[in-house]
Amino acid sequence: MGYGMNSSRQAMCPNESPRAVAYARYSSDNQREESVVAQLRAIREYAARQGVEVVHEYVDEARTATTDDRPEFLRMVEDVAGGRVEVDLIYVHKLDRFARNRYDSAFYKHKLAQRGVRVVSVTEPLDDSPESGILEAMLEAMAEYYSRNLAREVMKGMRETAYKCQHAGGRAPLGYDVDPETRKYTINEEEAQAVRLIFARVLAGWGYGEILAELNSRGYRTKADKPFGKNSIHDILRNEKYAGVYVFNRASSKVAGKRNNHAQKPEDQVIRIPGGVPAIVSLEEWRKVQEMLGERERPRPRNRGESPYILTGKVICGECGSAFTGNSKIGGRGKNRYRLYSCAMRKRTKGCDNPDVRKDVLEAIVLREIEQVFFAEERIDVLIEKLEARARQQEEELAEEQKQVAAALGALAQRMDNLFRLVEGGRLDSPTAVPRLNELGKEKRELEERLREIDARSNLRLTKDAIRTYIEASRKAIQSASDASTLRHLVEAYVEKVVVYKDRTEVVLQVDLGPGADNDGGGGGSRTHVRRGISRNF
Numbered sequence: 001m002g003y004g005m006n007s008s009r010q011a012m013c014p015n016e017s018p019r020a021v022a023y024a025r026y027s028s029d030n031q032r033e034e035s036v037v038a039q040l041r042a043i044r045e046y047a048a049r050q051g052v053e054v055v056h057e058y059v060d061e062a063r064t065a066t067t068d069d070r071p072e073f074l075r076m077v078e079d080v081a082g083g084r085v086e087v088d089l090i091y092v093h094k095l096d097r098f099a100r101n102r103y104d105s106a107f108y109k110h111k112l113a114q115r116g117v118r119v120v121s122v123t124e125p126l127d128d129s130p131e132s133g134i135l136e137a138m139l140e141a142m143a144e145y146y147s148r149n150l151a152r153e154v155m156k157g158m159r160e161t162a163y164k165c166q167h168a169g170g171r172a173p174l175g176y177d178v179d180p181e182t183r184k185y186t187i188n189e190e191e192a193q194a195v196r197l198i199f200a201r202v203l204a205g206w207g208y209g210e211i212l213a214e215l216n217s218r219g220y221r222t223k224a225d226k227p228f229g230k231n232s233i234h235d236i237l238r239n240e241k242y243a244g245v246y247v248f249n250r251a252s253s254k255v256a257g258k259r260n261n262h263a264q265k266p267e268d269q270v271i272r273i274p275g276g277v278p279a280i281v282s283l284e285e286w287r288k289v290q291e292m293l294g295e296r297e298r299p300r301p302r303n304r305g306e307s308p309y310i311l312t313g314k315v316i317c318g319e320c321g322s323a324f325t326g327n328s329k330i331g332g333r334g335k336n337r338y339r340l341y342s343c344a345m346r347k348r349t350k351g352c353d354n355p356d357v358r359k360d361v362l363e364a365i366v367l368r369e370i371e372q373v374f375f376a377e378e379r380i381d382v383l384i385e386k387l388e389a390r391a392r393q394q395e396e397e398l399a400e401e402q403k404q405v406a407a408a409l410g411a412l413a414q415r416m417d418n419l420f421r422l423v424e425g426g427r428l429d430s431p432t433a434v435p436r437l438n439e440l441g442k443e444k445r446e447l448e449e450r451l452r453e454i455d456a457r458s459n460l461r462l463t464k465d466a467i468r469t470y471i472e473a474s475r476k477a478i479q480s481a482s483d484a485s486t487l488r489h490l491v492e493a494y495v496e497k498v499v500v501y502k503d504r505t506e507v508v509l510q511v512d513l514g515p516g517a518d519n520d521g522g523g524g525g526s527r528t529h530v531r532r533g534i535s536r537n538f
Helices: 007-010 036-050 071-081 102-112 129-163 191-203 208-217 230-238 282-298 344-349 359-374 377-424 430-458 464-480 484-494
Strands: 021-027 053-060 089-092 117-119 176-178 184-188 243-250 271-274 316-319 322-333 337-344 495-498 505-510 530-535
Touching: 021 036, 036 053, 036 089, 036 530, 053 230, 071 102, 089 316, 102 117, 191 208, 191 230, 208 230, 230 282, 316 322, 316 344, 322 344, 337 344, 337 359, 359 464, 359 484, 359 495, 359 505, 377 430, 377 464, 464 484, 484 495
Parallel strands: 021 053, 021 089, 089 117, 316 495
Antiparallel strands: 176 184, 243 271, 322 337, 495 505, 505 530
16 A cells, blocks of 8 residues: 655656655564665665666664664654655565554554655555555554564563573663673672662651662662662662562563553563572561552552544644544533544634534544445455455565575575685685675575575465455454554554545545546546545534
């Protein structure tokens, strides 16, 4: 699925060839795909065949797509979305080079679409048909699954480390060092004095402010060599390691790239091994402190968790051009709460008189349009056949790539063997051969990793049953309107925008239905959109 050429740039320069930027990335998780050089080479070759000029290349090395910790990617998005780099396309080698999370992918694609820029995978080219849109969503879902599966495999290894009570990575807690040979925790006596002082003062009834003053007056510092703060004291008091209990996998997963160490996972997912760490304070002292902390900390009231506004970022006021945002009001005799989408201009300055729209009604209209265009009952069988054909084609390409990588690996092994023979025969000295052997060894590891990844991806086959399951799950989510997360993904994947006027609303979908379809124009290779006008009756 994609978006059209940058209409503003093309309007000003109608005779110019399309322009693109390239984005390449490899991960830091030992699951590196093609080298950045190979990714950029493939992108340049594809662009040349398409008659597209690549005006800039952005590269993130040793980064992962599971977070936004990708400075060049973020710079590219800001450059393109902000108009500093005028292009029509962003080329990536594969869709999962762009993002391995469907929400992030949809979020950034939507941001770029507002500039008329679309993202294209040069090894997974898709057209603008409904089945292409669904196939891209499925490919992104599979990439996300692959990333999560990889994380599970990594977690297995870390669990084995945990059962041995070994350090699992990161900075050791204050008061501990890690033995480089055994990777076990050892007590750092100088730091441990600060830990014992903190527990002793809490047991004596001191407040955090008093403890902080004493710690800092004595010159104690945190493990990061910073002055103590209230949060650092709280974390120390809650850490079971100080009572000799090895704990692993306690903190909850990251949300939006950040981890909240105060939020904990369910007990059945946490590994606890008493005696697995040398104790700095007694278990009795630690338990007494937990009782005291429990009395101090009152539980916060629960968030009732209202369902999210799934059209956030998609709804535009047709009268003034402002965004429609989620809103709620209390009214009527029963003082009921109504959930609405409201014009931001009207809310801020009263400068627009476009009425509010009921959330449930507007969302139902949009979801019905998605279902009719992408998941209509009468065309599901045809859609599945087309999707399976696309999937088989991609599997054939993957198999061909597997052969090429295997052949390259064999040739590389032969070259390394020849170098060894030259050294053994005295025809090449070691100082000359070693740097070259190191380079070849690095290439060999990259190819081996790529081959392992191809094998793993070969197991993620898009069968007819898998495709049907995805389509039926999407239709079920639309019809029941109960799974907000899935509905948000569907909206991000298939909806360009929703324009609300006083007398009607227009739903603009990200798909080209071909000549004769009801759309808003376009042609000449540019992206067109399905534009459905619905009389307003909210």
